[in-house]
Amino acid sequence: MLNYIWGGLIVVSLIFALVGDIRDFAADTYRNGSALPVEVHFSDGYDNDARRQDIAVVLDSTVYRSLYASSDKPASRYDGILIQTERGRQLRFADGEKLPEPLATIRSSTSRRSDDLAGAVTGPEPPVGANQWTTAMQFEPVRWVKLNAIAQAAIEFAETAVTIALSLIGGLALWLGLLKIAEASGILYALVRLTQPLLRPLFPEVPDDHPAFGLIVLNLSANMLGLGNAATPLGIKAMQELQTLNPVPNTATNSMVMLLAMNTASVQIVPPVLLVAIMGLHVNQLFFSILITTTLSLIVAITAAKLLGRLRRYRASDPGATD
Amino acid sequence: MNILRLIIDYAAAFVLPLIIVGFPLYGMIRKVRVYEVFVEGAKEGFNVAITIIPYLVAILFAIAMFRASGALEFLIDGLRPVLSWINIPAEVIPMGIVRPLTGSGSAAIVLDMISQYGEDSILVKMAATMFGSTETTFYVIAVYFGAVHVRKTRHAVPAGLIADIFAMFAAVYVVLLLFG
Numbered sequence: 001m002l003n004y005i006w007g008g009l010i011v012v013s014l015i016f017a018l019v020g021d022i023r024d025f026a027a028d029t030y031r032n033g034s035a036l037p038v039e040v041h042f043s044d045g046y047d048n049d050a051r052r053q054d055i056a057v058v059l060d061s062t063v064y065r066s067l068y069a070s071s072d073k074p075a076s077r078y079d080g081i082l083i084q085t086e087r088g089r090q091l092r093f094a095d096g097e098k099l100p101e102p103l104a105t106i107r108s109s110t111s112r113r114s115d116d117l118a119g120a121v122t123g124p125e126p127p128v129g130a131n132q133w134t135t136a137m138q139f140e141p142v143r144w145v146k147l148n149a150i151a152q153a154a155i156e157f158a159e160t161a162v163t164i165a166l167s168l169i170g171g172l173a174l175w176l177g178l179l180k181i182a183e184a185s186g187i188l189y190a191l192v193r194l195t196q197p198l199l200r201p202l203f204p205e206v207p208d209d210h211p212a213f214g215l216i217v218l219n220l221s222a223n224m225l226g227l228g229n230a231a232t233p234l235g236i237k238a239m240q241e242l243q244t245l246n247p248v249p250n251t252a253t254n255s256m257v258m259l260l261a262m263n264t265a266s267v268q269i270v271p272p273v274l275l276v277a278i279m280g281l282h283v284n285q286l287f288f289s290i291l292i293t294t295t296l297s298l299i300v301a302i303t304a305a306k307l308l309g310r311l312r313r314y315r316a317s318d319p320g321a322t323d
Numbered sequence: 324m325n326i327l328r329l330i331i332d333y334a335a336a337f338v339l340p341l342i343i344v345g346f347p348l349y350g351m352i353r354k355v356r357v358y359e360v361f362v363e364g365a366k367e368g369f370n371v372a373i374t375i376i377p378y379l380v381a382i383l384f385a386i387a388m389f390r391a392s393g394a395l396e397f398l399i400d401g402l403r404p405v406l407s408w409i410n411i412p413a414e415v416i417p418m419g420i421v422r423p424l425t426g427s428g429s430a431a432i433v434l435d436m437i438s439q440y441g442e443d444s445i446l447v448k449m450a451a452t453m454f455g456s457t458e459t460t461f462y463v464i465a466v467y468f469g470a471v472h473v474r475k476t477r478h479a480v481p482a483g484l485i486a487d488i489f490a491m492f493a494a495v496y497v498v499l500l501l502f503g
Contacts, residue, residue, distance in 0.1 A: 001480045002464070009385040013392035020393050149391040157387035161379040165372050168466075173368030178346045180364025181357055185350040225335040230342075236371055236470040243471040251475040252468060257482060260467055264423075264483035265490070266458035270335045274426070275455050278433050282442045286451055287328060289501050293493045294456035301486035308478035317477055 017146035024145065029068075030102055032143070035122050035136035037063055040082065040091065045129040053082045057093065064100070072100035082121075089121040091137050109148065110140045168232065175233035179215070188214040202262075202302065203255045205245065205320050212241035216259060223263065226270035235263055248319035255320075258305045265301035268294045371470050378469030382461050386424045395420070411495050414440070418450040419491035423460035423484060430454070445502055452494040457487050 024030065041056040059074040079094035093099060095115045099107060107117035119137030126133035182188045191214035199206075199213050206212050215238035222231035242256050243249065252260075266272075271283045271290055279286075308314055315321060350357040389395055399420055403413045411419075414436070422429045433447070433454055440446050460483040468476055 001478075002476045005480060006381065006385050009389045012394050013385075013388040016392040016394040016397065146392055150388040153387040153391035154384040157383040158380045160387075161383040162376055164383075165376045165379050168375070169368050169372040171368075172371050173365040174343075176367045176371070177361035177363075177365030178343065180360050181346045181350040181355060183364075184355045184360045185346070185353040187346060187349055221338075225331075225338055227335070227339060230339065232466060233368075235467055239467050239471045239473075243473070249471075250473060252473045252477045252479055256468070256471075256473065257477055257479045260464060260479045261482040261486060263467065264458045264460040264463050265486040266456065268455060269331050271455045274430055275433070275451060278430060279437070279442060279451060283451070283455075286448060286455065289448065289452045289494070289497045290455040292497045293452055293490055296493045296497075297456060297486045297490035300489040301482060304482040304485040305478065308482055311478070314478045317475065 013150050017150045020146040021144050025143070027069075030106055030139075030142040030145075031068060032141035034067065035138040036067060036119070037134070037136045038091070040080075040126075040133040040135060041077070042126075042131050042133070045131055046126045046133065048084075048125070048128050051084060055080050055082050055091075057091065068102055070101055074100045074103075089125075090118055091121050091135075092119075093117040105145060106139050106142050109142050109145050171229050172233045172236065175230060176237060179218075179234075179237055182214075183211065191217060202258055205253060205255050206242070207245070210241070210245070212238060212245070212255075215241055219259075220262060220267060224267050224269045226268060226272050226276075228272055228274075231263075235259070246319050251317060251319045253319050254305075254309045257309065258302070261301040261305040262298065265298045266294060267298050374472065375466055375469040378465040379462075382465040383425075386461065390425075390428065395424075410499075411492070412446060412449070414446045415449045415453070415491075415495065418453050419488075422453055422457055422491070423487040426459040426462060429459070445498060448502055449495050449498045452498055453491055456494060457490045460484060460487055 037060065039058040039060070041058060042053065043056070047053060057078045057080040058076070059078070061073055064074050065071070075098070078097050078099070080097075081092045081094065083090045083092065093103075093107070093116055097117075098104075099117060103117060107115070111117060117139070119139045121135050122138050123135045126135075179188070182191075188211050189209070192209055192211060195217045196208070196213045199216060203212070203216070215234060219231055219234040219238050222228075222234050238259060239256060242253060242259065246253050246256070268290060271286065276283050309318070347357045347361070350360070399417050402420070403416055406416055407413050418429060418432050418436075421432055433450055436444075436447050436450050460480075464476060464479060464483065468474075468479070
Protein backbone atom coordinates (compact mmCIF):
# COMPACT_ATOMS: atom_id res chain seq x y z
CA MET A 1 0.00 0.00 0.00
CA LEU A 2 2.71 2.44 1.00
CA ASN A 3 4.57 1.66 -2.23
CA TYR A 4 1.58 2.75 -4.29
CA ILE A 5 0.87 5.84 -2.19
CA TRP A 6 4.50 6.93 -2.25
CA GLY A 7 4.98 6.33 -5.97
CA GLY A 8 1.62 7.94 -6.62
CA LEU A 9 2.56 11.08 -4.71
CA ILE A 10 5.69 11.53 -6.79
CA VAL A 11 4.17 10.77 -10.18
CA VAL A 12 1.08 12.89 -9.51
CA SER A 13 3.34 15.76 -8.39
CA LEU A 14 5.24 15.65 -11.66
CA ILE A 15 2.06 15.52 -13.74
CA PHE A 16 0.47 18.42 -11.88
CA ALA A 17 3.63 20.50 -12.08
CA LEU A 18 3.93 19.88 -15.82
CA VAL A 19 0.28 20.61 -16.52
CA GLY A 20 0.44 23.76 -14.41
CA ASP A 21 3.55 25.00 -16.19
CA ILE A 22 2.20 24.23 -19.64
CA ARG A 23 -1.00 26.03 -18.78
CA ASP A 24 1.01 29.04 -17.57
CA PHE A 25 3.02 28.87 -20.78
CA ALA A 26 -0.08 28.74 -22.97
CA ALA A 27 -1.84 31.54 -21.10
CA ASP A 28 1.41 33.49 -20.73
CA THR A 29 0.44 33.99 -17.07
CA TYR A 30 3.59 35.95 -16.30
CA ARG A 31 3.47 38.10 -19.46
CA ASN A 32 7.10 37.33 -20.21
CA GLY A 33 8.50 40.11 -22.36
CA SER A 34 5.82 42.69 -21.57
CA ALA A 35 6.69 45.58 -19.30
CA LEU A 36 4.51 46.57 -16.34
CA PRO A 37 3.53 50.28 -16.39
CA VAL A 38 4.32 51.91 -13.05
CA GLU A 39 4.29 55.37 -11.54
CA VAL A 40 7.32 56.27 -9.43
CA HIS A 41 7.08 58.89 -6.69
CA PHE A 42 10.21 60.66 -5.41
CA SER A 43 9.88 62.19 -1.97
CA ASP A 44 12.82 64.63 -2.50
CA GLY A 45 12.76 64.89 -6.27
CA TYR A 46 14.74 62.82 -8.78
CA ASP A 47 18.53 62.98 -8.43
CA ASN A 48 20.36 61.82 -11.55
CA ASP A 49 23.69 61.35 -9.68
CA ALA A 50 22.38 59.14 -6.87
CA ARG A 51 23.24 55.46 -7.22
CA ARG A 52 20.25 54.49 -5.12
CA GLN A 53 17.19 56.43 -4.14
CA ASP A 54 14.25 55.46 -1.96
CA ILE A 55 11.03 55.79 -3.89
CA ALA A 56 7.40 54.71 -3.84
CA VAL A 57 5.89 52.60 -6.61
CA VAL A 58 2.25 53.03 -7.51
CA LEU A 59 0.45 50.49 -9.66
CA ASP A 60 -2.71 51.41 -11.48
CA SER A 61 -5.21 48.81 -10.43
CA THR A 62 -7.08 48.70 -13.73
CA VAL A 63 -3.95 48.56 -15.87
CA TYR A 64 -2.43 45.93 -13.61
CA ARG A 65 -5.45 43.70 -13.67
CA SER A 66 -5.94 43.91 -17.40
CA LEU A 67 -2.25 43.28 -18.13
CA TYR A 68 -2.05 40.14 -16.02
CA ALA A 69 -5.73 39.16 -16.26
CA SER A 70 -5.50 38.77 -12.51
CA SER A 71 -8.20 39.23 -9.91
CA ASP A 72 -5.67 40.33 -7.28
CA LYS A 73 -5.77 44.02 -6.48
CA PRO A 74 -2.48 45.84 -5.91
CA ALA A 75 -2.06 47.95 -2.76
CA SER A 76 -2.19 51.75 -3.08
CA ARG A 77 1.62 52.08 -2.95
CA TYR A 78 4.75 50.02 -2.40
CA ASP A 79 8.12 51.01 -0.99
CA GLY A 80 10.91 50.62 -3.48
CA ILE A 81 14.40 51.58 -4.55
CA LEU A 82 15.68 53.08 -7.80
CA ILE A 83 19.18 51.92 -8.67
CA GLN A 84 21.25 53.57 -11.42
CA THR A 85 24.47 52.17 -12.83
CA GLU A 86 26.30 52.47 -16.15
CA ARG A 87 24.31 49.48 -17.35
CA GLY A 88 21.01 51.23 -16.81
CA ARG A 89 18.27 51.79 -14.30
CA GLN A 90 16.56 49.22 -12.18
CA LEU A 91 13.51 49.49 -9.96
CA ARG A 92 13.12 47.24 -6.94
CA PHE A 93 10.18 46.53 -4.70
CA ALA A 94 11.42 46.61 -1.11
CA ASP A 95 12.10 43.35 0.71
CA GLY A 96 9.05 41.52 1.94
CA GLU A 97 6.40 43.77 0.34
CA LYS A 98 3.10 41.94 0.06
CA LEU A 99 2.76 41.79 -3.71
CA PRO A 100 -0.34 40.70 -5.64
CA GLU A 101 -0.30 37.65 -7.90
CA PRO A 102 1.36 37.02 -10.30
CA LEU A 103 4.02 39.49 -9.12
CA ALA A 104 4.55 37.45 -5.96
CA THR A 105 5.33 34.35 -8.05
CA ILE A 106 7.57 36.32 -10.40
CA ARG A 107 9.45 37.55 -7.33
CA SER A 108 9.86 34.10 -5.77
CA SER A 109 11.21 32.62 -8.98
CA THR A 110 13.46 35.50 -10.07
CA SER A 111 14.74 37.01 -6.83
CA ARG A 112 18.15 35.52 -6.18
CA ARG A 113 19.23 37.22 -3.01
CA SER A 114 16.33 38.09 -0.82
CA ASP A 115 12.67 38.83 -1.00
CA ASP A 116 12.77 41.77 -3.38
CA LEU A 117 11.46 42.00 -6.93
CA ALA A 118 13.67 43.81 -9.43
CA GLY A 119 12.85 44.97 -12.94
CA ALA A 120 14.81 46.90 -15.56
CA VAL A 121 13.36 50.29 -16.40
CA THR A 122 12.55 50.95 -19.99
CA GLY A 123 11.71 54.36 -21.38
CA PRO A 124 13.22 57.81 -20.99
CA GLU A 125 14.96 59.27 -17.93
CA PRO A 126 12.87 61.47 -15.60
CA PRO A 127 13.66 65.20 -15.50
CA VAL A 128 15.99 66.17 -12.63
CA GLY A 129 14.04 67.20 -9.54
CA ALA A 130 10.84 65.56 -10.71
CA ASN A 131 8.50 64.25 -8.05
CA GLN A 132 6.64 61.87 -10.27
CA TRP A 133 7.68 59.66 -13.18
CA THR A 134 5.65 57.37 -15.35
CA THR A 135 7.63 54.44 -16.71
CA ALA A 136 7.53 50.65 -17.03
CA MET A 137 9.30 47.71 -15.38
CA GLN A 138 10.60 44.78 -17.34
CA PHE A 139 10.98 41.58 -15.29
CA GLU A 140 13.13 38.60 -16.10
CA PRO A 141 11.18 35.89 -17.92
CA VAL A 142 9.53 33.34 -15.65
CA ARG A 143 9.26 29.74 -16.82
CA TRP A 144 8.71 26.28 -15.34
CA VAL A 145 7.66 27.66 -11.97
CA LYS A 146 6.03 24.49 -10.68
CA LEU A 147 8.73 22.12 -11.92
CA ASN A 148 11.34 24.15 -10.11
CA ALA A 149 9.10 24.35 -7.08
CA ILE A 150 8.69 20.58 -6.71
CA ALA A 151 12.42 19.98 -7.11
CA GLN A 152 13.11 22.70 -4.56
CA ALA A 153 10.54 21.25 -2.16
CA ALA A 154 12.04 17.76 -2.47
CA ILE A 155 15.54 18.96 -1.63
CA GLU A 156 14.39 21.22 1.15
CA PHE A 157 12.31 18.56 2.88
CA ALA A 158 14.98 15.91 2.54
CA GLU A 159 17.08 18.22 4.69
CA THR A 160 14.16 18.85 7.03
CA ALA A 161 13.80 15.10 7.54
CA VAL A 162 17.39 14.82 8.70
CA THR A 163 16.96 17.79 11.03
CA ILE A 164 13.87 16.19 12.54
CA ALA A 165 15.58 12.81 12.96
CA LEU A 166 18.66 14.36 14.57
CA SER A 167 16.52 16.45 16.91
CA LEU A 168 15.10 13.19 18.26
CA ILE A 169 18.51 11.93 19.43
CA GLY A 170 18.50 13.63 22.82
CA GLY A 171 14.99 12.58 23.77
CA LEU A 172 15.62 9.07 22.52
CA ALA A 173 18.80 8.77 24.55
CA LEU A 174 17.09 10.07 27.69
CA TRP A 175 14.12 7.74 27.46
CA LEU A 176 16.03 4.69 26.35
CA GLY A 177 18.36 5.23 29.31
CA LEU A 178 15.49 5.63 31.78
CA LEU A 179 13.77 2.59 30.35
CA LYS A 180 16.89 0.51 30.80
CA ILE A 181 16.82 1.43 34.50
CA ALA A 182 13.11 0.61 34.62
CA GLU A 183 13.92 -2.78 33.13
CA ALA A 184 16.80 -3.51 35.49
CA SER A 185 14.92 -2.41 38.60
CA GLY A 186 11.75 -4.33 37.85
CA ILE A 187 9.39 -1.36 37.38
CA LEU A 188 8.69 -2.38 33.82
CA TYR A 189 7.86 -5.91 34.88
CA ALA A 190 5.42 -4.62 37.50
CA LEU A 191 3.78 -2.45 34.86
CA VAL A 192 3.50 -5.42 32.52
CA ARG A 193 1.80 -7.56 35.18
CA LEU A 194 -0.60 -4.75 35.95
CA THR A 195 -1.67 -3.89 32.41
CA GLN A 196 -1.43 -7.06 30.39
CA PRO A 197 -4.98 -8.25 31.16
CA LEU A 198 -6.20 -5.01 29.53
CA LEU A 199 -3.94 -5.10 26.50
CA ARG A 200 -4.04 -8.86 25.89
CA PRO A 201 -7.09 -8.76 23.57
CA LEU A 202 -5.48 -6.08 21.39
CA PHE A 203 -2.08 -7.74 21.16
CA PRO A 204 -2.81 -11.48 21.20
CA GLU A 205 0.59 -12.39 19.71
CA VAL A 206 2.59 -10.97 22.60
CA PRO A 207 3.44 -13.72 25.14
CA ASP A 208 2.70 -13.42 28.86
CA ASP A 209 4.89 -11.10 30.92
CA HIS A 210 6.63 -9.66 27.86
CA PRO A 211 8.14 -6.16 28.37
CA ALA A 212 6.33 -4.92 25.23
CA PHE A 213 3.12 -4.56 27.26
CA GLY A 214 4.78 -2.15 29.69
CA LEU A 215 6.22 -0.04 26.90
CA ILE A 216 2.96 0.10 24.99
CA VAL A 217 1.26 1.37 28.13
CA LEU A 218 3.94 4.00 28.69
CA ASN A 219 3.69 5.09 25.05
CA LEU A 220 -0.09 5.39 25.12
CA SER A 221 -0.09 7.20 28.47
CA ALA A 222 2.47 9.73 27.24
CA ASN A 223 0.26 10.30 24.21
CA MET A 224 -2.82 10.76 26.36
CA LEU A 225 -1.09 13.36 28.49
CA GLY A 226 -0.03 15.32 25.41
CA LEU A 227 3.66 14.56 25.98
CA GLY A 228 4.66 14.09 22.36
CA ASN A 229 8.39 14.32 23.10
CA ALA A 230 8.23 11.37 25.47
CA ALA A 231 5.66 9.41 23.48
CA THR A 232 7.86 8.99 20.40
CA PRO A 233 10.89 7.37 22.12
CA LEU A 234 8.57 5.16 24.18
CA GLY A 235 6.69 4.11 21.07
CA ILE A 236 9.93 3.35 19.24
CA LYS A 237 11.11 1.22 22.15
CA ALA A 238 7.75 -0.59 22.18
CA MET A 239 8.15 -1.25 18.45
CA GLN A 240 11.63 -2.63 19.07
CA GLU A 241 10.23 -5.03 21.67
CA LEU A 242 7.53 -6.14 19.26
CA GLN A 243 10.20 -6.60 16.62
CA THR A 244 11.99 -9.14 18.84
CA LEU A 245 8.89 -11.32 18.50
CA ASN A 246 8.77 -10.89 14.73
CA PRO A 247 10.01 -13.84 12.61
CA VAL A 248 10.07 -11.71 9.42
CA PRO A 249 11.96 -8.51 10.36
CA ASN A 250 11.04 -6.38 7.32
CA THR A 251 7.30 -6.99 7.64
CA ALA A 252 4.93 -5.51 10.22
CA THR A 253 3.15 -7.94 12.53
CA ASN A 254 -0.49 -7.52 13.52
CA SER A 255 0.62 -6.19 16.90
CA MET A 256 2.84 -3.58 15.27
CA VAL A 257 0.01 -2.44 13.03
CA MET A 258 -2.25 -2.24 16.08
CA LEU A 259 0.24 -0.13 18.02
CA LEU A 260 0.70 2.12 15.03
CA ALA A 261 -3.02 2.55 14.45
CA MET A 262 -3.52 3.43 18.10
CA ASN A 263 -0.76 6.02 17.81
CA THR A 264 -2.08 7.63 14.64
CA ALA A 265 -5.51 7.90 16.21
CA SER A 266 -3.57 9.50 19.07
CA VAL A 267 -5.58 9.10 22.25
CA GLN A 268 -5.38 12.57 23.70
CA ILE A 269 -6.80 13.70 27.00
CA VAL A 270 -4.56 16.74 27.23
CA PRO A 271 -4.34 18.69 23.97
CA PRO A 272 -0.94 18.42 22.24
CA VAL A 273 1.67 20.99 23.21
CA LEU A 274 1.70 22.50 19.71
CA LEU A 275 -2.03 23.21 19.76
CA VAL A 276 -1.73 24.84 23.18
CA ALA A 277 1.07 26.99 21.78
CA ILE A 278 -1.08 28.08 18.85
CA MET A 279 -4.37 28.67 20.60
CA GLY A 280 -3.37 29.49 24.17
CA LEU A 281 -6.22 29.33 26.67
CA HIS A 282 -8.80 28.98 23.93
CA VAL A 283 -7.83 25.35 23.77
CA ASN A 284 -9.63 24.76 27.08
CA GLN A 285 -13.07 24.99 25.54
CA LEU A 286 -12.09 22.25 23.11
CA PHE A 287 -11.30 19.78 25.88
CA PHE A 288 -14.46 17.74 25.46
CA SER A 289 -14.71 17.93 21.69
CA ILE A 290 -11.14 16.63 21.39
CA LEU A 291 -11.72 13.97 24.04
CA ILE A 292 -14.87 12.66 22.36
CA THR A 293 -13.39 12.75 18.84
CA THR A 294 -10.14 11.13 19.87
CA THR A 295 -11.91 8.35 21.77
CA LEU A 296 -14.19 7.61 18.84
CA SER A 297 -11.32 7.62 16.37
CA LEU A 298 -9.32 5.31 18.65
CA ILE A 299 -12.19 2.83 18.60
CA VAL A 300 -12.34 3.10 14.81
CA ALA A 301 -8.56 2.66 14.52
CA ILE A 302 -8.58 -0.48 16.67
CA THR A 303 -11.54 -1.93 14.80
CA ALA A 304 -9.97 -1.13 11.42
CA ALA A 305 -6.64 -2.71 12.41
CA LYS A 306 -8.41 -5.84 13.66
CA LEU A 307 -10.78 -6.22 10.72
CA LEU A 308 -8.27 -5.39 7.98
CA GLY A 309 -5.92 -7.96 9.52
CA ARG A 310 -8.51 -10.59 8.73
CA LEU A 311 -8.57 -9.85 5.00
CA ARG A 312 -7.02 -12.59 2.93
CA ARG A 313 -4.20 -10.48 1.48
CA TYR A 314 -3.09 -9.26 4.90
CA ARG A 315 -3.46 -12.72 6.43
CA ALA A 316 -1.19 -14.08 3.70
CA SER A 317 1.54 -11.55 4.53
CA ASP A 318 1.22 -12.01 8.31
CA PRO A 319 4.66 -12.84 9.73
CA GLY A 320 3.01 -14.50 12.73
CA ALA A 321 0.85 -16.81 10.62
CA THR A 322 1.35 -20.48 11.37
CA ASP A 323 0.96 -22.29 8.09
CA MET B 324 -16.44 17.69 35.21
CA ASN B 325 -14.11 20.49 36.26
CA ILE B 326 -12.57 18.28 38.93
CA LEU B 327 -11.80 15.68 36.28
CA ARG B 328 -10.06 18.37 34.25
CA LEU B 329 -8.08 19.48 37.27
CA ILE B 330 -6.89 15.95 37.99
CA ILE B 331 -5.82 15.46 34.40
CA ASP B 332 -4.01 18.79 34.33
CA TYR B 333 -2.09 17.86 37.47
CA ALA B 334 -1.30 14.41 36.14
CA ALA B 335 0.09 15.95 32.97
CA ALA B 336 2.25 18.34 34.95
CA PHE B 337 3.60 15.80 37.42
CA VAL B 338 4.02 12.64 35.43
CA LEU B 339 7.21 13.63 33.61
CA PRO B 340 9.25 14.80 36.60
CA LEU B 341 7.90 11.84 38.54
CA ILE B 342 9.13 9.35 35.95
CA ILE B 343 12.45 11.04 35.29
CA VAL B 344 13.25 11.12 39.00
CA GLY B 345 11.25 8.09 40.04
CA PHE B 346 12.83 5.50 37.75
CA PRO B 347 16.44 6.15 38.87
CA LEU B 348 15.32 6.56 42.50
CA TYR B 349 13.56 3.23 42.53
CA GLY B 350 16.54 1.72 40.73
CA MET B 351 18.83 2.94 43.50
CA ILE B 352 16.56 1.42 46.13
CA ARG B 353 16.73 -1.86 44.23
CA LYS B 354 20.55 -1.58 44.14
CA VAL B 355 20.75 -1.10 40.38
CA ARG B 356 23.93 0.65 39.22
CA VAL B 357 21.77 3.40 37.80
CA TYR B 358 24.37 5.54 36.05
CA GLU B 359 25.98 2.64 34.22
CA VAL B 360 22.63 1.17 33.22
CA PHE B 361 21.31 4.54 32.05
CA VAL B 362 24.29 5.16 29.77
CA GLU B 363 24.08 1.63 28.48
CA GLY B 364 20.50 2.25 27.35
CA ALA B 365 21.00 5.84 26.22
CA LYS B 366 23.79 5.04 23.76
CA GLU B 367 21.18 3.43 21.52
CA GLY B 368 19.49 6.82 21.01
CA PHE B 369 21.86 7.94 18.30
CA ASN B 370 21.58 4.73 16.29
CA VAL B 371 17.80 4.77 16.39
CA ALA B 372 17.65 8.37 15.16
CA ILE B 373 20.04 7.61 12.31
CA THR B 374 18.06 4.49 11.38
CA ILE B 375 14.93 6.59 10.92
CA ILE B 376 16.49 9.05 8.47
CA PRO B 377 15.96 7.19 5.16
CA TYR B 378 12.32 6.45 6.00
CA LEU B 379 11.63 10.01 7.06
CA VAL B 380 13.34 11.49 3.99
CA ALA B 381 11.28 9.25 1.71
CA ILE B 382 7.97 10.25 3.27
CA LEU B 383 8.62 13.95 3.81
CA PHE B 384 10.04 14.79 0.41
CA ALA B 385 7.24 13.00 -1.45
CA ILE B 386 4.60 14.86 0.54
CA ALA B 387 6.42 18.18 0.08
CA MET B 388 6.48 17.66 -3.70
CA PHE B 389 2.81 16.79 -3.69
CA ARG B 390 2.03 20.06 -1.92
CA ALA B 391 4.33 22.17 -4.08
CA SER B 392 2.93 20.81 -7.34
CA GLY B 393 -0.55 22.14 -6.65
CA ALA B 394 -2.01 18.62 -6.56
CA LEU B 395 -3.05 19.05 -2.94
CA GLU B 396 -5.15 22.13 -3.74
CA PHE B 397 -6.71 20.28 -6.64
CA LEU B 398 -7.64 17.40 -4.33
CA ILE B 399 -9.13 19.80 -1.80
CA ASP B 400 -11.11 21.65 -4.49
CA GLY B 401 -12.33 18.36 -5.90
CA LEU B 402 -13.56 17.09 -2.56
CA ARG B 403 -15.24 20.34 -1.60
CA PRO B 404 -18.57 19.83 -3.41
CA VAL B 405 -18.77 16.17 -2.35
CA LEU B 406 -18.11 16.90 1.30
CA SER B 407 -20.22 20.03 1.59
CA TRP B 408 -23.09 17.81 0.45
CA ILE B 409 -22.80 15.95 3.77
CA ASN B 410 -22.53 19.13 5.86
CA ILE B 411 -18.76 19.36 6.09
CA PRO B 412 -17.94 23.09 5.76
CA ALA B 413 -15.62 23.80 2.84
CA GLU B 414 -13.30 25.81 5.09
CA VAL B 415 -12.24 22.84 7.22
CA ILE B 416 -11.57 20.44 4.34
CA PRO B 417 -7.92 21.52 3.86
CA MET B 418 -7.29 20.62 7.51
CA GLY B 419 -8.83 17.17 7.13
CA ILE B 420 -6.65 16.38 4.14
CA VAL B 421 -3.40 17.96 5.29
CA ARG B 422 -3.53 16.59 8.85
CA PRO B 423 -2.36 13.03 8.11
CA LEU B 424 0.29 14.35 5.71
CA THR B 425 2.18 17.05 7.61
CA GLY B 426 2.21 18.29 11.18
CA SER B 427 3.74 21.69 10.44
CA GLY B 428 1.41 22.19 7.48
CA SER B 429 -1.68 21.53 9.54
CA ALA B 430 -0.44 23.78 12.35
CA ALA B 431 -0.06 26.53 9.75
CA ILE B 432 -3.65 25.95 8.65
CA VAL B 433 -4.95 26.36 12.20
CA LEU B 434 -2.97 29.61 12.53
CA ASP B 435 -4.25 30.85 9.20
CA MET B 436 -7.85 30.03 10.07
CA ILE B 437 -7.54 31.80 13.43
CA SER B 438 -6.41 34.98 11.69
CA GLN B 439 -9.21 34.66 9.17
CA TYR B 440 -12.20 33.58 11.26
CA GLY B 441 -11.14 34.38 14.85
CA GLU B 442 -10.39 32.01 17.69
CA ASP B 443 -13.97 31.61 18.77
CA SER B 444 -15.43 30.72 15.40
CA ILE B 445 -16.92 27.30 14.99
CA LEU B 446 -14.71 26.62 11.96
CA VAL B 447 -11.56 27.09 14.03
CA LYS B 448 -13.02 24.86 16.72
CA MET B 449 -13.57 22.13 14.13
CA ALA B 450 -10.09 22.45 12.66
CA ALA B 451 -8.41 22.55 16.06
CA THR B 452 -10.39 19.51 17.19
CA MET B 453 -9.17 17.66 14.09
CA PHE B 454 -5.65 18.78 14.86
CA GLY B 455 -5.85 17.71 18.49
CA SER B 456 -7.52 14.38 18.03
CA THR B 457 -5.38 12.79 15.31
CA GLU B 458 -1.71 12.42 14.51
CA THR B 459 0.40 12.95 11.41
CA THR B 460 -0.14 9.38 10.21
CA PHE B 461 2.62 9.24 7.61
CA TYR B 462 5.19 10.72 9.98
CA VAL B 463 4.30 8.21 12.68
CA ILE B 464 4.60 5.36 10.19
CA ALA B 465 8.01 6.56 8.99
CA VAL B 466 9.38 7.01 12.50
CA TYR B 467 7.96 3.95 14.26
CA PHE B 468 8.44 1.45 11.46
CA GLY B 469 11.69 3.07 10.32
CA ALA B 470 13.21 2.54 13.75
CA VAL B 471 12.78 -1.23 13.41
CA HIS B 472 13.51 -1.44 9.65
CA VAL B 473 9.99 -2.50 8.77
CA ARG B 474 9.35 -1.76 5.10
CA LYS B 475 6.28 -3.90 4.43
CA THR B 476 3.71 -2.00 6.42
CA ARG B 477 0.71 -4.24 5.56
CA HIS B 478 -2.58 -2.76 6.76
CA ALA B 479 -1.02 0.02 8.86
CA VAL B 480 -1.64 2.75 6.24
CA PRO B 481 -5.28 1.86 5.50
CA ALA B 482 -6.07 1.45 9.21
CA GLY B 483 -4.46 4.80 10.04
CA LEU B 484 -6.21 6.59 7.17
CA ILE B 485 -9.60 5.12 8.02
CA ALA B 486 -9.19 6.48 11.55
CA ASP B 487 -8.10 9.87 10.16
CA ILE B 488 -11.04 10.18 7.79
CA PHE B 489 -13.40 9.14 10.53
CA ALA B 490 -11.84 11.69 12.89
CA MET B 491 -12.41 14.47 10.34
CA PHE B 492 -16.13 13.76 10.20
CA ALA B 493 -16.36 13.14 13.94
CA ALA B 494 -14.65 16.47 14.71
CA VAL B 495 -17.18 18.39 12.61
CA TYR B 496 -20.23 16.68 14.05
CA VAL B 497 -18.98 16.68 17.65
CA VAL B 498 -18.23 20.42 17.48
CA LEU B 499 -21.64 21.08 15.91
CA LEU B 500 -23.23 19.07 18.70
CA LEU B 501 -21.36 20.83 21.49
CA PHE B 502 -21.24 24.39 20.16
CA GLY B 503 -23.60 24.52 17.17
